[in-house]
Amino acid sequence: MIDFSSHLIRFCSFVDEFCSKNPEDQENIDLKKNHSLRVYQEAKHLTACLDAPERYIQLSRLTALYHDIGRFPQYFQYGSFNDKITVNHGLMGYKTLKNNSFLSGISAKERKTVLFGVLNHNRAKIPKALPESNLFVLEVVRDSDKLDIMNVLLAYFEDEANSNSVVTLGLDSHPDKYSQKVVDSLLSGKLVDYQDLVWINDFKLMLLSWVHDFNFSHTQSQVINRGYMERVLSLLPGTADIRDVKDRIYSCMYINQSPTA
Numbered sequence: 396m397i398d399f400s401s402h403l404i405r406f407c408s409f410v411d412e413f414c415s416k417n418p419e420d421q422e423n424i425d426l427k428k429n430h431s432l433r434v435y436q437e438a439k440h441l442t443a444c445l446d447a448p449e450r451y452i453q454l455s456r457l458t459a460l461y462h463d464i465g466r467f468p469q470y471f472q473y474g475s476f477n478d479k480i481t482v483n484h485g486l487m488g489y490k491t492l493k494n495n496s497f498l499s500g501i502s503a504k505e506r507k508t509v510l511f512g513v514l515n516h517n518r519a520k521i522p523k524a525l526p527e528s529n530l531f532v533l534e535v536v537r538d539s540d541k542l543d544i545m546n547v548l549l550a551y552f553e554d555e556a557n558s559n560s561v562v563t564l565g566l567d568s569h570p571d572k573y574s575q576k577v578v579d580s581l582l583s584g585k586l587v588d589y590q591d592l593v594w595i596n597d598f599k600l601m602l603l604s605w606v607h608d609f610n611f612s613h614t615q616s617q618v619i620n621r622g623y624m625e626r627v628l629s630l631l632p633g634t635a636d637i638r639d640v641k642d643r644i645y646s647c648m649y650i651n652q653s654p655t656a
């Protein structure tokens with residue numbers, strides 16, 4: 396069994412190395428620290444109801460805890476979480492884990508599985524034909540990550556007083572504007588790519604497009620039960636495009652929903 400309490404301590408002391416006297420920087424570091432801890436909790440809840448080998452479950456929880464470890468050196472070096480203009484934080488996380496002793500307590504094979512999960516957690520799509528353990532870890536981490544990102548961004552967008560461009564990746568703010576390319580990709584059943592985001596409303600549309608990318612019915616149920624999709628939709632302008640998006644999202648959510656989820 397993996398000793399998660401010692402990993403939690405190790406993770407938190409690593410993050411402490413990046414603490415800043417500047418309150419804005421500290422807020423951004425705390426944001427990713429708390430996100431990582433919550434993604435670990437989401438992974439715990441998700442895997443508790445899955446029928447999978449115990450070792451896969453343990454490795455997926457460990458990967459969830461470390462999935463964004465690259466965010467801290469990324470922010471330290473560039474003052475931004477925007478991969479497009481800085482570095483791929485999955486790759487930075489992979490290097491960070493390799494260069495430190497975080498994973499010294501598990502076998503070389505298991506280490507590879509965790510490293511692979513961290514490296515690939517933020518890819519647009521899961522690579523094809525993966526070994527079973529790699530696939531399971533990636534699926535758990537990606538679903539857990541999405542659940543918490545939705546939660547964080549909704550809380551942020553719902554409070555109009557918030558204005559942290561690090562959270563919104565420096566995207567342009569306008570109550571009614573969005574990119575047609577983003578709407579079109581959502582309506583054709585595709586995931587919206589981070590690279591295509593221009594407006595903050597595009598970011599909200601990207602969250603909606605995740606309905607096409609959940610790996611487990613548990614995640615789908617959580618999104619429905621927590622009202623995430625309705626809350627995102629209520630933050631978008633009432634145009635014909637957005638009404639089409641709403642129809643598409645609702646039909647996907649309820650068609651995909653398994654009766655036993």
Ligand SMILES: [Fe+2]
Pocket residue numbers: 462463484516517
């Ligand atoms: Fe990430």
